[in-house]
Amino acid sequence: MKFLRAAMAASLLAACAGQTASAATGNVLFNGTITATCTLTVNSNGTMTVSSNLQSLSSHNAGGSAGSVQVDTTGGVSLSVDPVTVTTVPASDVTATTWTPTFATSGAQTIAETGTATPLTVPGTSTAAINLTGTKGGTNRFSAGGYQATVTVRCE
Amino acid sequence: MTKVRIFVAALAASLAPLAATAQSMTPMRGEVRAFADAFAVRIFPGNPYDQRIRVEVHVYDQDFQPIDAEISPRAFLLAGQASRPVLVVVPFDGATDRKVRICTESIPFPGEQTQIRAQICGKFFGHRRF
Numbered sequence: 534m535k536f537l538r539a540a541m542a543a544s545l546l547a548a549c550a551g552q553t554a555s556a557a558t559g560n561v562l563f564n565g566t567i568t569a570t571c572t573l574t575v576n577s578n579g580t581m582t583v584s585s586n587l588q589s590l591s592s593h594n595a596g597g598s599a600g601s602v603q604v605d606t607t608g609g610v611s612l613s614v615d616p617v618t619v620t621t622v623p624a625s626d627v628t629a630t631t632w633t634p635t636f637a638t639s640g641a642q643t644i645a646e647t648g649t650a651t652p653l654t655v656p657g658t659s660t661a662a663i664n665l666t667g668t669k670g671g672t673n674r675f676s677a678g679g680y681q682a683t684v685t686v687r688c689e
Numbered sequence: 690m691t692k693v694r695i696f697v698a699a700l701a702a703s704l705a706p707l708a709a710t711a712q713s714m715t716p717m718r719g720e721v722r723a724f725a726d727a728f729a730v731r732i733f734p735g736n737p738y739d740q741r742i743r744v745e746v747h748v749y750d751q752d753f754q755p756i757d758a759e760i761s762p763r764a765f766l767l768a769g770q771a772s773r774p775v776l777v778v779v780p781f782d783g784a785t786d787r788k789v790r791i792c793t794e795s796i797p798f799p800g801e802q803t804q805i806r807a808q809i810c811g812k813f814f815g816h817r818r819f
Binding site (some may be wrong): 568569570571572573574575577578579580581592600602610615663665679680681682683684685686687688689 | 735809812
């Protein structure tokens, strides 16, 4: 009897010896898609001052300051400024003014001062300095009073 | 026809992805196929500031000429760090395809000498199917 039991156990072990374990592995895939995003945060508006010859009203002039906009993007967008169309000038100023908005960025991506649309290809945070210059030609001059202009900064 | 537009809008609204907060606008790209004479896009303007701002939504063509689209709501006050959905229904105006820009605009600090208007524009392409 003992021999029979031992023989059966041995035969079972021999039958199972060649079998592999039934545990299996599998891969779980994760996919993610990031679409182009852009966030503009206006840190501060700008200030324009008039030049000594009274023909330039600009944030570049002494005492003036550029506006500051923080740009957070994944890249794949472009940054631009629109021509200035909405201004408020003193009633005494009846001559034409040419307004020129420009921007320059530093940080994740550096862009030299420009007025044309520029691709933002580097993801991250950049700071854009927004400048505005109003110019009068010939004998025309800026006059006393309050001036106001709106610069549109576009990320698209 | 209004019912068709509402249906298209509702369909688009139900399919639109959920928005994350603190985005100025999402999505910024999109392609829509519609079986009506208009296509709908749901966007999510966001306010990255801690203060409440006034937000306006405008629709332009490729040359930045305004398009008479149905925007709901067109202008609203948005709380700091908040985001909300805006439904835009753009008519094809007889065309089979239409590219538009949907722009979210705000002037966060009005009343100063040189104001900055922040404008985030998304590009959307509508295809009409018959």
